[in-house]
Amino acid sequence: MNSLYKIASKSLLNRKNTTILTIISIALSVCLLLGIERIRSGTKNSFENTVSGVDLIVGARSGPINLLLYSVFRIGNATNNLGYETYQKVKSREDVQYSIPISLGDSHRGYKVVGTSQNYFQHYQYGNKQNLAFSKGQEFQDLFDVVIGSKVAEELNYDLDKKITLSHGMNAVSFQQHDNMQFRIVGILKPTGTPVDSSLHVSLQAIEALHVDWQDGAPPRAGEATPKESLRSMDLTPSSITAFFVKLKSRMAVFQVQRDINEYADEAMLAILPGVVLRELWSSIGMAEKALFVVSILVFIVSLFGMLISLLSTLNERRREMALLRSVGASKPFIFALLLAESFLISIAGIVFGIVLLYAGLLSTQTWLEARIGMGVSLYQFQLQDFYYLALILVASMVVSLFPALRAYKKSLADGLTVRT
Amino acid sequence: MTDLLRIENLKFRWPKAKKALLYIEQFHLNKAEKVFLQGPSGSGKSTLLNLIGGVLSPESGHIRFQGENIFAKSEAERDQFRGDHMGFIFQSFNLLPYLNSIENVCLACDFSKLKTERVLSRSQNLEAEAKRLLEALKLNEEDIYKKVTDLSIGQRQRVATARALMGSPELIIADEPTSALDAQTRQHFLNLLFTECERFQISLIFVSHDPALGQYFDRSYNLSEINQEASVGLDL
Known part of the structure; x- marks a missing residue:
């Protein structure tokens, strides 16, 4: 040998x-x-870790993959919105630890604008349960503050304090600009490798403020838009949101809560387990x-x-x-x-x-x-x-x-x- | 004198050949005897060497080595027997180019426990014996550790001879080892080979197409004298 x-x-x-x-x-x-x-x-x-640490994603009743695509990957549009009151009811359930609402429908130069709450920055997790982190600045505080993803900052060469306007709709080139109100960049997120990098984040109230003067989907006529300062004093509680993420106190309750949401009588909703649907989606692609x-x-x-x-x-x-x-x-x-x-x-x-x-x-x-x-x-x-x-x-x-x-x-x-x- | 090798009624035919290439009725080689076999290319010299080496099997007849019929052994036993009792020197490509001279000489012991035991019974280790043999064959210290590809043809033949002598086999078969050497080197090589064979009482079968060399051996044959089929076959 x-x-x-x-x-x-x-x-x-x-x-x-x-x-x-x-x-x-x-x-x-x-x-x-x-x-x-x-x-x-x-x-x-x-x-599968594009979103993590979330037990349920809830949206208007449609297909599970569609809900996942627009809420997590920002692909496609929601077929309907959810009533804010309904959201409040789910949110206030005892078994809910926290929830993150999102409101979609606006964009900035092709990048999706996400209306959300402070919970987004505190609780949204991706990858191996990593929280969002700021490379510059901080969360939005003012009504006209915006936090941008790393890719938006890099591609558009944006930095803190830059003033930008948002557009109605999801197209890269929009003729319906919310140009009566400008937003100031107050935070830039660190790269996550998820669609968060390509998103701009404002408060739910900001989304509401953008659409105060819009009637039947049409923008206000020139000179008729409510001044920015007046908006600050208005009640901007949203009437609807697009979807929300739910984290439960105990994972044991997930199927019970899912069933309760899916069978909710006052509004047609769909609750999905993101991990399961992500795997389904992966197997199809x-x-x-x-x-x-x-x-x-x-x-x-x-x-x-x-x-x-x-x-x-x-x-x-x-x-x-x-x-x-x-x-x-x-x-x-x-x-x-x-x-x-x-x-x-x-x-x-x-x-x-x-x-x-x-x-x-x-x-x-x-x-x-x-x-x-x-x-x-x-x-x-x-x-x-x-x-x-x-x-x-x-x-x-x-x-x-x-x-x-x-x-x-x-x-x-x-x-x-x-x-x- | 005692027989080392005896060939009786040995008949060999290549598969599908109509006629036998070799038929040797009687041939013997004594212990420590030097025999010269001469014959032109295609006369069956190499086939005979392959038969003695146990690589080929005859159609009939047998070769007895120290009384043992080589062909009564299995193929694996014949390989072992060849490694234990024989040493070979070829015309060219005698050495593995990726081993140095010492390793090439020691290669003889890699496949034979018997040769290893013989070497170790009289030498400190294999390398010492290889070195001793190489020096006896007039290779100096510097040449011993050279890459074999850097040695002259004459030096390579001497390394091959040292390998054939390693472990003192009973028989050395030399297949045209001097064909590539000039007259002076050839004579020098033969002298060294004979000296070492005599020292260890080793028998030698030396094959060449050059009849002039026959005079240096105890016996000299033209293969056609012992091969009754010599006029027909082709050695391929």
């Missing part, structure tokens, strides 16, 4: 250029296979996940062919080497095992180098991935599945190398101790 590995390793070193290239190709495929798997699970986790996996398998197959070619291409020139080994007493099974041992060493080196590459890559991009696209990639959690993949890579390499090993075996049989070329 010692001779086998001594000869195999020295023989590989003697052909170090092809050996190194083969090791690199296997390392890349290992890195890609595990990396894609890591990114896939990271993306899935991040997706999970084709990309499968495609990534298939790509990494293909890369691995290519690297296996690389190894096969490198072993086969040197086989002919190694016939004399085999004959020489036979002359000193090496058996045909030894020649067969030598080729397998070489593949084994190449595969092990490729796997180790691939893992090193993967960790180097993850270490150097982890912060960036987390901040820019909100993908929390776990670094040190080597999962059982990863071992399965590595075992599969090793077994597949050995199976592929059976072919050159058999060729070497047969050539060794034909050549005997003397090679005529």
Whole structure:
């Protein structure tokens, strides 16, 4: 066994250029296979953690995915609003720890405006139960304060104290500007990698104030808008909101509260468990996940062919080497095992180098991935599945190398101790 | 003199060949005897060496080595037997290019416990014995540790001879080892080989197509003299 590995390793070193290239190709495929798997699970986790620490999301009765899309991902529109009174009733239930109302419908240069309460900044959680944090400034205090997400600040090059106007509707270019009242940026949130980064946040009262003079969906005529100062003294309690997030004191109560909300007689509402619906949504868009996996398998197959070619291409020139080994007493099974041992060493080196590459890559991009696209990639959690993949890579390499090993075996049989070329 | 090797009624035919390539009715080699086998390319020299080495099996007949019929052994036993009792020197590619001279010489013991035991019974370790043999074959200290690819052809043949001698096998088979050497180096090489074989009482079968070398051996044969099928077959 010692001779086998001594000869195999020295023989590989003697052909170090092809050996190194083969090791690199296997390392890349290992890195890609595990990396894609890591990114896939990271993306899935991040997706499922777009909102966390929330037990229920409540909106007007529609489909669960639709509710999730507009309330969490800010995609699409609500079919209807919820009465503010209804919200107050749910909020005041004894089993509710806190709630976060949101009111959607306005935008600023294509970015969604979210009307909400202070609870949003205190309790809204994403990722691994992380709270929102400010990179600059603070929560909104005044009626005309706005807190913007990191992406809004970066893309539009906004900073604190900048005055902006909001638009009615969700289009990037709107002809219905609430230009009679300007908002002052008082806070910029740190990146979260969630739709929060692309949102502007104002108070529910601000949303109400924006629409005070609007009649039947039409803006006030020029000169007829209520002055800003007068708005401050008005009762701006909203009449409706779009949806709200609920955190319960005990998770045990979640199904009871969900049932109560769904069966609420005075208003048609829908309460969903965000985790369940997120997973449903992921499974429906999970084709990309499968495609990534298939790509990494293909890369691995290519690297296996690389190894096969490198072993086969040197086989002919190694016939004399085999004959020489036979002359000193090496058996045909030894020649067969030598080729397998070489593949084994190449595969092990490729796997180790691939893992090193993967960790180097993850270490150097982890912060960036987390901040820019909100993908929390776990670094040190080597999962059982990863071992399965590595075992599969090793077994597949050995199976592929059976072919050159058999060729070497047969050539060794034909050549005997003397090679005529 | 005692027989080391005896060939009786040995017949070999390649698969699908109509006629046998070799038929040797009688041939023997005594202990410590040096025999020269001459024959042109394709006369079956290499086939005979493969048969003696136990790599090929004959259609009929047998080869007895120290009284034991080689072909009564299994294939694995024949491989082991070859490793234990024989040493080979080839015309070229005698050395593994990725091992140094010492490692190439010690390779003989990697596949033979018997050779290892023999070496260790008279030497401190394998490396010391390899070095001793290389020095006896006139390789200086500097050359011993050179990469084998940096050695001259003559030096490489001497390293190969040291490997064949390592562990004192009963038989050394040399297959045209001097073909690539010039006349002076060839003579020097033969002298060294004979000296070492005599020192360890090793028998030698030396194969070459050059009849001029026959004079240096105890016995000299043209393969056609002992091979009754010599005129027909082709050694592929």
